[in-house]
Amino acid sequence: MLADLSGPLLAQTITTGILWGLMYALIALGLTVIFGVMEICNFAHGDFLMTSMFVAYVCSLPLLGLNALQSLPINIVFMFLMGIIIYRILIKPVINAPPLAQIFSTFGLLVFLRGLAQFIFTADYHSLEKLAVAGRVELLGAFLPKPQVAAALGAMIMFAAVYFFIMKTKTGWALLAxxxxxxxxxxxxxxxxxxxxxxxxxxAACVSVAGALLANFYYVFPEVGAIFGFLSFVTVALGGFGSIQGAFWAGLIIGMTESLAGTLIAPSFKYLVVFVIFLLVVLIRPRGLMGHAS
Known part of the structure; x- marks a missing residue:
């Protein structure tokens, strides 16, 4: 039976959907950048997110005692260098290889990163020792967790920064070329x-921002990249592979769909509804909402 969606419940559902939608969009941004330039799907993208979350976790331990925002510069530099090293060692040798070789390379990276995290941190759930923001704020009758509000603001800032970098700088123009x-x-x-x-x-730097902000309100564990990685692929495919604007709007669509389905039907149905909509869009418009025809 459908729930009665009115008043404060409606405001809570919509705002929750927007907050999660911006988070999904931010997670998918890094995947969009890589595919847009190279047309290679990084199947380890979710585990890049997991790695950045563990970087934030390690920085929050007593030795450094940094919260997620304070450790963000460390996280960005670490993930940026990691992305370049992975390209040099793993991706460059298979650039001209058949697509299956590229898929196996990134899938093998997924297995390696996840196994390494389990070896170092075990399969236990971890949370940051020091939070950047906590509590909640009321808006239009909805109570919003401050960490998620901060993550949503961070997502919008990051999208604006990446868009400016690609569209307004010489290096960005070189990437486009x-x-x-x-x-x-x-x-x-x-x-x-x-x-x-x-x-x-x-x-990788883009996903480092997503991981740091997500770790501020979500558990950190080796398998955390599985569902978020899968949702990032759905976001990118729905918006159009390589389209930054598409990833942004697709993230919001997925967040709103999840929130509405979870409230109106049942939380267990939210992913089912998302994937049904995704399949319909792919069948009707295979290149995604804002993708370009080949």
Whole structure:
């Protein structure tokens, strides 16, 4: 039976959907950047998120005693360098290989990162020793957790920063040129290998922000990347692979769909409804809501 959605419950449902939607969009941003430049799906993307959450967790331990926001510079630098190193060691050798080799490479990375996290931190659930923000705020009759509000604000700032970087800077234009035509970019003196490495670094840095903000209100454990990684693929496919604007709006759609389905029907149905809508969009418009035709 459908719930009665009115008054404060409606406000709570909508605002919760927006907050989670912005979080999903931010998680998917890094995946969008990498695919947009290289057309390679990073199946370890969810475990990049998990790694950044553990970086935030380690920084919160008594030795450093930093909250998620204070440790953000460390997190961004660590993940940026990790992205570049992974490209150099794992991705560069299979750039011109069949797509199946690229899939196996990133899937193997997924298994490695998850296994390493389980070995170091065990399969237990962890939470940050020191929180950046806590409590809740009331808005239009809805009570919003401050950590999720901070994450939503961080998501909007990050989207604006990445959009500005890609669309308004020379380095961003070089990334776009390589994404459009690698051979033509080479004729203009653009080193595609450097741009590919940069794309992996930027993509990993984007997910580092998502991981740090998520760790402030969500448990940290080795399997945390599974569901969020899967949802990031749904977000990117729904919005259109390689489309930053598409990832933003698709994240909001998924967040709102989850929230409405969880309230109107039952929480156990929320992912089912999301995937039904996703399948319908893929059947009707395979390139996604804002993707470009091949």
């Amino acid at each position: 390589v994404a459009e035509n690698k051979q033509a970019a080479a004729l203009m003196g653009i080193d595609s290998n450097k741009m590919f490495a940069l794309a992996w670094g930027v993509g």
